[in-house]
Amino acid sequence: MEEIAIYLFYDIRDDGLRMRVAEACKDYGLARIQFSGFHGALDRNMREELFLKISDILGDNAGRVLLLPVCEKDMKGRMEILNERHDDGGGDALAEG
Amino acid sequence: MEEIAIYLFYDIRDDGLRMRVAEACKDYGLARIQFSGFHGALDRNMREELFLKISDILGDNAGRVLLLPVCEKDMKGRMEILNERHDDGGGDALAEG
Numbered sequence: 001m002e003e004i005a006i007y008l009f010y011d012i013r014d015d016g017l018r019m020r021v022a023e024a025c026k027d028y029g030l031a032r033i034q035f036s037g038f039h040g041a042l043d044r045n046m047r048e049e050l051f052l053k054i055s056d057i058l059g060d061n062a063g064r065v066l067l068l069p070v071c072e073k074d075m076k077g078r079m080e081i082l083n084e085r086h087d088d089g090g091g092d093a094l095a096e097g
Numbered sequence: 098m099e100e101i102a103i104y105l106f107y108d109i110r111d112d113g114l115r116m117r118v119a120e121a122c123k124d125y126g127l128a129r130i131q132f133s134g135f136h137g138a139l140d141r142n143m144r145e146e147l148f149l150k151i152s153d154i155l156g157d158n159a160g161r162v163l164l165l166p167v168c169e170k171d172m173k174g175r176m177e178i179l180n181e182r183h184d185d186g187g188g189d190a191l192a193e194g
Contacts, residue, residue, distance in 0.1 A: 007104075007106075007163070007165065009104075009106050009131060009134055010131070011131035011132045011133075011134065013182070033161065033163070034106060034107070034108035034133075034161050034163070035108045036108075036131075036133070037106055037108065037163070047176070048176075051176045054178070055178060058178060058180060060180060061180060062180050062181060062182035063178060063180050064130065064131050064177075064178060064179055064180070065176075065177065065178040066104070066130070066131070066134070066175065066176075066177050067175065067176040067177070068104065068165070068167065068171065068174075068175045069171050069174040069175070070165065070167065070171055071168060071170065071171055073168065074165065074166050074167055074168055074171060077165075077166040078163065078164065078165045078166070079144070079145075079148045079162075079163075079164040080161075080162065080163050080164070081151070081152060081155060081160060081161060081162040082161055083155060083157060083158060083159050083160050083161070084159060085110070085159035
């Protein structure tokens with residue numbers, strides 16, 4: 001099944017749940033691009049499986065999750081700033097989870 | 098010029114800069130959907146203007162910003178969880194900025 005690029009962003013207050021969601025994203029081969037944002041390529045089955053897993057982790061606890069498939073055209077249209085952190089040795093804040 | 102849906106997510110450590118970026122997003126009519134995530138519709142000129150404004154605010158300070166245009170097909174393919182916060186009266190954590 002065709003893999004397409006996805007972005008996944010979440011806003012989860014509970015530290016333990018947030019770390020478990022991050023682990024799930026990594027388990028599916030996604031790469032961390034922000035503190036609470038991941039990027040990668042997944043086919044439809046894997047997208048649905050990951051989303052279901054995250055839904056299970058979160059349960060009815062407070063949180064927001066967005067999983068967004070992105071076509072090639074939209075990927076080309078994205079704009080990004082990636083400024084390294086000068087104050088802590090570079091990107092350590094992304095090491096959580 | 099045609100407006101299309103966009104998502105904008107950022108990861109900015111400095112509280113003041115982060116709040117200024119949030120204000121810029123609101124000034125361009127975007128709606129807050131996560132603590133550091135906005136959604137709305139902007140044409141190409143407005144997207145570039147907002148992105149330039151955010152670049153100016155951030156300067157060379159540490160931070161990551163992603164502005165993603167999203168076509169109708171991808172919008173339809175998105176998956177979301179929007180669990181209300183039961184612990185603080187509902188969504189107060191989104192009131193920052």
